[in-house]
Amino acid sequence: MSNDPNQPYSSYGSEHGQEGTPPPPPSAGSYEPTQYAGSTHYGSPYGTPPPPPPAYGPVPTAPGINPYGVQYGLPPQPPQPPRRSLRWLWITLAIVAGLVVLVCGGCILVGYIVALTGSPDSTVNNYYSAIQKQDYNQAYSYLAIDTLTIQGEEISATQSRFALAAATIDQQAGTVTRYSITSSSTDGNEATVVVHVTRSSGVAYDVHLQLTKIGDEWKITQLDNI
Secondary structure, three states: OOOOOOOOOOOHHHHOOOOOOOOOOOOOOOOOOOOOOOOOOOOOOOOOOOOOOOOOOOOOOOOOOOOOOOOOOOOOOOOOOOOOOOHHHHHHHHHHHHHHHHHHHHHHHHHHHHHHHOOHHHHHHHHHHHHHOOOHHHHHOOEOOOEEEEOOEEEEOOHHHHHHHHHHHHHHHOOEEEEEEEEEEEEOOEEEEEEEEEEOOOOEEEEEEEEEEEOOEEEEEEEOOO
16 A cells, blocks of 8 residues: 555544554655745744835944945045135235335435435525525525625625625515526535526526535535625
8 A cells, every 4th residue: 555645644543443644754855835834934924924124224424434335436636725815915015015115205205305405506595595585594594604795895794794785685676586596516515506596677697606515514605696
């Protein structure tokens, strides 16, 4: 009698008072899986699919790290440093340029003032400016003479005599309206200046003046008219 593995289990022996013979185990080649052996999850109902895995959110990453891994290719460029403003540089250059202009302008002005106040021409201009204003005492301060020749007459060159002579000419020929230096020459501490003088009466004439540098000032030491 052959044993059919698919033949249902017989309880013949148990019905006749004999122990039943269990069916032989199925051979490896004839095993067919059924719905009762399809799940590897123990304790799950037969035929019920396993529950889905828990939903996890994206894994947090540290700042500055690419969550998708290292990108192949050229390395990332370092961040550019912030561009420094050139505003303060331009302001500083403008201030320096302004100071240079002021210094140069001051030097030119000082040189011009020195030229006006420390030259034979400046002394002559100051002298005739005082004569034109009839400020005879101020005019006399530019003189350094003992005698004065006026219209061919030599007189003592005291302050009072000079003031009287200058006032007399103003009354006779009119006050000085214009004057201009027509020539000037300097030789060391000596200078010669020629001035063309015009008075209110219309009279015009040239005055020849000799000057000498005394200390730091030029003084009129000789003149042939006022």
